Amino acid sequence: MVRNVASLLPELEDQDFYLLSGIEQGMRFSEWVQREKLPKFSGLTPEEVEYRLERCLKRGFVEKKTIQYEGYTLQFEGYDVLALHALVERDTISEFGAPLGVGKESDVYEVRSYKPLALKYHREGYTNFREIHKERDYTADRDHVSWMYTARKAAEREYEILEGMYPDVSVPRPIDQNRHAIVMEKVDGVELSRTKLEESQVTGVIELLFSEIAGAYEAGYVHADMSEYNVFVNEEGVTVFDWPQAVPTDHENATEFLRRDVKNVVGYFRRKYPQVVPELEVDDVAASIAEGTFDSLD
Ligand SMILES: Nc1ncnc2c1ncn2[C@@H]1O[C@H](COP(=O)(O)OP(=O)(O)OP(=O)(O)O)[C@@H](O)[C@H]1O
Numbered sequence: 545m546v547r548n549v550a551s552l553l554p555e556l557e558d559q560d561f562y563l564l565s566g567i568e569q570g571m572r573f574s575e576w577v578q579r580e581k582l583p584k585f586s587g588l589t590p591e592e593v594e595y596r597l598e599r600c601l602k603r604g605f606v607e608k609k610t611i612q613y614e615g616y617t618l619q620f621e622g623y624d625v626l627a628l629h630a631l632v633e634r635d636t637i638s639e640f641g642a643p644l645g646v647g648k649e650s651d652v653y654e655v656r657s658y659k660p661l662a663l664k665y666h667r668e669g670y671t672n673f674r675e676i677h678k679e680r681d682y683t684a685d686r687d688h689v690s691w692m693y694t695a696r697k698a699a700e701r702e703y704e705i706l707e708g709m710y711p712d713v714s715v716p717r718p719i720d721q722n723r724h725a726i727v728m729e730k731v732d733g734v735e736l737s738r739t740k741l742e743e744s745q746v747t748g749v750i751e752l753l754f755s756e757i758a759g760a761y762e763a764g765y766v767h768a769d770m771s772e773y774n775v776f777v778n779e780e781g782v783t784v785f786d787w788p789q790a791v792p793t794d795h796e797n798a799t800e801f802l803r804r805d806v807k808n809v810v811g812y813f814r815r816k817y818p819q820v821v822p823e824l825e826v827d828d829v830a831a832s833i834a835e836g837t838f839d840s841l842d
């Protein structure tokens with residue numbers, strides 16, 4: 545698990561960020577950035593680099609390794625603090641709050657500006673990164689920086705998709721993105737998986753979900769990871785989140801993913817509310833969504 549770095553932000557100084565972003569730049573070329581190159585990458589004097597390195601090592605933002613040379617690399621904590629700092633600097637975020645969800649591929653926290661928002665740090669590549677660290681041989685280079693690249697790409701992708709769909713589809717409103725982090729509107733509600741619906745509500749909620757799936761399709765996307773864990777329910781309806789893996793509707797497997805998403809929804813409701821789920825054919829629903837003719841379940 546990656547530590548929450550927000551509480552460290554007040555004690556950091558501009559030069560700490562120069563050093564961290566210097567290392568970040570150096571990591572485009574190799575995972576372990578040579579100490580001698582840090583003044584150039586960071587714009588700091590060698591003395592300043594030394595002092596800043598110590599501060600950043602102590603806080604777990606960077607790691608040091610001496611192989612053929614003395615090298616430094618960013619940790620997720622260092623990458624988090626860079627993203628957080630950038631978002632604070634441009635006034636996207638003013639306060640940091642409690643965790644909203646800790647998944648295997650992300651950490652989500654409540655943050656605030658003039659209203660409550662959610663900050664999602666993408667962690668794609670994190671597991672791999674750990675395994676690589678355990679077993680790799682120290683001379684290999686290219687793959688290692690991939691955790692940073694993978695997480696950033698996932699965030700960029702999710703942000704772009706949210707922008708493409710909001711407000712036509714019920715998704716969290718996208719606010720800002722930096723590196724592997726996205727900021728979006730905080731959605732109030734309860735995960736579908738933890739909701740106990742009245743029998744009379746079941747068909748309505750299924751219908752709402754199909755409408756959102758249809759809306760997303762119309763906007764050009766298939767979610768491709770639709771489940772009771774990626775849907776929030778509240779009085780106003782449903783909100784679907786977690787979009788980095790979504791595929792465009794012209795993707796060669798889009799129809800298959802769409803069918804699977806519909807099947808997941810139907811399967812979940814059949815298991816949880818066996819008495820009340822209406823008769824419906826997954827294939828027919830998926831086909832009507834793809835044709836743009838889905839309207840309601842009757
Ligand atoms: N905008 C938001 N508002 C409120 N809570 C959110 C928001 N975004 C995410 N969350 C909470 O954080 C949890 C994790 O978010 P999300 O589903 O996007 O990523 P993930 O579950 O880590 O990804 P994966 O499903 O691939 O593991 C959600 O289940 C939800 O509880």
Ligand SMILES: [Mg+2]
Pocket residue numbers: 647773774786
């Ligand atoms: Mg999720």
